Amino acid sequence: MTQFDTSITNQFDQAVQAKKKKDTLFLRLLRNRLALIGMIITFIVVVTAVFAPLIAPHDPLKINLPERLQPPSEKYLLGTDHLGRDVLSRVVFGARISLQVGVVSVLLGTIVGLIVGAVAGYVGGGIDTVLMSIMDAIYAFPAILLALALVAAFEPGLVTVMTAIAIVRIPIFARTVRSSVLAEKEKEYIEAARCIGVNDLGIMARHILPNITAPLIVVTTTYFAAAIVVEASLSFLGLGVPPPQASWGVMLNDGRKYMEAMPHVVLYPGIAISLTVLGFNLLGDGLRDVLDPRLRNIS
Amino acid sequence: MKRRSLIMPIFASMMLLVLLLGACAPTPAETTQPEQPAQPAATEQPAQPTQAEQPAEPTQPEAMGPKMGGTLTFAMKEDVTSMDPLKAIQYGDIRLNILVAQQLVAPDRDGKFVGVLAESWTSSEDGKEWIFNLRKGVKFHNGAEMKAEDVKWVFDRIMAEDSGAAMRGTFTGIGLVVEVVDDYTVKMIIQSGQGPFLSYLALLNRPAIVHKDTYAADGTVPAIIGTGPFQMVESKPGELYRLAKFEDYWKEGEPYLDEVVLRVITDPSVRLNAMRTGEVDMAEELPIADVKNLVDNPDPNFTVDVYYFNSGARFVLNHTRPPFNNLDARKAVQYAFDRVAYNEAVYFGLGQVHNQPFVPNDGWYLDVPMVEPDLQKAQEAFAASGLPQGTEVTMLLMPNQKDAAEIIDAMLSQVGFKVKFDIVDSAAWTARGQQLDYDLLMGTMTGIFDPDRPYGYLQSTSGGNWLVGGYNNPDMDALVIAGRGEPEIEKRIEIYKQVLNLNQEDVATMYVVGLPWVEAWQNYVKGYQPGTSPVLMMMDASDGLNTTWLDK
Amino acid sequence: MYRYLARRALALVPVFFVMTIIVFLLIRMVPGDPIDVMYGSEGLSDVQRAALASELGIDQPLAIQYFRWLGRALIGDLGRSYKAQMPVLDLILQRLPATIYLSLAALLFSVIIAIPLGILAAVKRNTWMDISAMVFAIFGISLPQFWSGILLVLIFAVGLGWLPSISYVPPNEDFGEFLSHLFLPAVTLGWSLAGTTTRLTRSTILEELGKDYVRTVRGKGMREWGVLWFHVLRNALIPTVTMVGLQLAFLIGGAVIVESVFAWPGIGLLVVDSIFGRDYPVVQGVILTVAVMVVVVSLFVDVIYTVLDPRIRFK
16 A cells, blocks of 8 residues: 655655745846846946936036046046036936937837737737738838938927837837737637636736736847937937937937047947947846746756 | 857957057147137238138149149038039039039139129129120030020029029019120129129029030939039939039130049048048048147148138027017027137137128128127026026027037026027928027028128018028118118128127127138148138139149 | 738738838928928028929829829839939939948848857857857947947048048949948948847747757757757748848848948938938838838748748648
């Protein structure tokens, strides 16, 4: 007569419990070296932006012509720009504008893309075709040209720039959401939910959406970085964020004329952009590595 | 056992390179500490209104004389917007046109009008009848000889309703009638505008005498057929325009060059780099900070010249709506605007601070004292206007004016204004400007030979009245009209003095800074002297690319 | 398979039309019209303005303008440029080669560097090699092209004098010059493309490596490089290849920044100049061309996809 040794089962259970604890999202993220670096960098950038007035040693807007274009010194740690303003302070405050541009345009793109993609994927049929045609048409445009035309066509300003950047990439969000929705839609648990009587909106909100966050997060972090660069490119072409706000992109562009004589004016905003983009992308990659079940099996 | 890969060292070195570039930047000489902007040397010079800096560059050919042949590449800052010579308004158009087409008369370096295609002329007492004796034996690029009927054809076309010529309004406004007297004599009759009439004929090439075959049947222009020293050979819009020597040019021996290539490079830093690498022989409008450096520390391979002529930046307030329909509000701006600081910020001190768009040694430069900036008076005027602190005003800007924006924001916020900037491209700027949809803007003007050109806009019915913010004052109208109709120079001077005084009292518009014009050429380019306008050949057909030669 | 492709082609037709409508409307919404560009600050009377507007055809109702343009475009007449006095089609054909050479060179550069790098990064996941590769990729994505372009010019053209800094020489004129002028712009553009491609390659390979069949193959005893070469790469590279194909289509209009920095007379620069110059026929014509190319390339990519991935063939 066999008798189950419950102690072994208990040990087994305990082991599983312990592994579960270790495997929470955050801890898994921390173990991923790339994601860790990404998190740290992102954290630093966000903190800089939020606490800018406390961190910046000088007024970023104060014009001081006698001290223009000075190399880094004790007083001005990263030198001064062509109007005598402290580069360090401007880079610090620039974080605010650049982050703002990135966050708002991505948020806008995500929300609209989510709605469009979810509707197209879930409802299907004619609506799907129409919506996706429009999305494809927007996507097929060379992004920078579309953004340029949009900014030129509407009232100039920060809001327009952010909206244009968002519009240009809504198709990516929409497509990602749509394909995830399509995949989830066929699964059995949705069938089950319908049987119980949950209405469409409920299904969408409570069942499908949570399962598509993984790809969405990845696309979001990727595009965040791209948004900052697109904004800089718009400034280069002539239609970026208007003064006196200075994003890093604007600083890069304004400082281009002085690049040879005084490279620090463009070097530091350039490094800031690169680091921020690096941080967000690493974070996104890390999140994807961690969230995507298919990637967990890699030794 | 893992193999060491090369990737790590490569990236490490790339990162290192980026950082090194920052550390090893050439430490500039003390030139980056701007001295207090002294007046640039140009103003002290006698008769020559041009060169601020002329290193020992002999303008007369040396003993060995000019070498014939060669191709010269010029980096243009803007593309040609229209091949139609009668619509040539933008800088790019003018650069091209001046080399291939010419006018009847033009100003020389002292501002006096001399004949180009016209050998001589006479006018009646009242200035309403003019007789022009044309130069004989002048050939067009297609071989035909220039005769009086060609001149008449051009002016008739300008005044035709459907040709879209830029000067139509001007010439029909003065009631111009052109008659052929004989093959080489033309009579022109006008009803008004006797004062500036010659300047109208000389205006930066718009009334250029071109052959009628310039226009194809459908109205387009495959190539401009003019009388200039170079003829058009190839045109690639947005990229380059190739001109070849015109063998039958009416001035014996000119031009020396075989070919001129006008290359479009819109970015100033790119133009500068192209000069440095030697890929272009001449360039215009380099980044102003580099210009300052190059003037102080000349490059061994090329010369940079900063010159001045009648032109200027003009600060414009919109008179047709609040807040600037209020004189006190305008006075606040007038007293707050520090021209010296503006010049320093935007032009690194290379501009000429002024209150009228003429250079000091021009005959039309009038002795009218400038209103000095005064922060206290500005604030008093602001208080008197009754406007609340932080009143928002919108400034219309083109992307290349961003530097101006920030200094203006600093100046005006001291007084109580809050400036919102709308950056738009130039077509939108023009459109919104014409609709007077702004509070402030900065305009520039160039190619000025006669006071009627800038001050004419102050007249409320002028087509360019929007360029001064829709200013409307019957007293000013009367003065401007009088100045236009007066043939005697002494009397005109008196009238325009009153115009300037009224302008300052009423803050119609503010003439702020004379623009520094920059041209650069490789040291092997000889025989070129920048003109009194942004043109590649003096308008009187002297000392430009027609007498330029390459010493290599 | 043909039915699948036919369906795909049909689905792309509305995309084509929507694109043309979008550009048509958008360019007209920008304040200022071609007349403002041509006449700048000269005061034109209303009569003159009206005459010019009617000559240019811009005073008609929008719908009429659109259909007129579309009708002519479909038979190959893209109209005349307001500014350049030549047919739009000729203008586009004049500028297209420069852009195509640049795009191909940039793609080549990016693929040669990015794909091996992505593979390495995936295989050595989470090591310093992976991080370095990612950093390289990120720099490519994060440095705005005008910045990296001018940096390269300063180092290689002005500083070292090895390469020219501007303009384009056709390959049939002087092949050596063609290559030397092409180098810096291609590298600038290619670097930013390489960033995306590296990351995509890395992530798709990672995905494949996590799949069950890989475990099976490893279990059977195949060595790592065999796994990679014979099984994983074929599948992982499908998305990458399609992405590269799409990049080509997008580059046609999107190389603007690089073209501007290097005075490279391509299509991108043409469009931007035409937007600022309100040269409606040129903008519309170029976007139409881009739309056609995107459609064609998409279909082509779909064909490749079905060839490479049998599962699609049998849908």
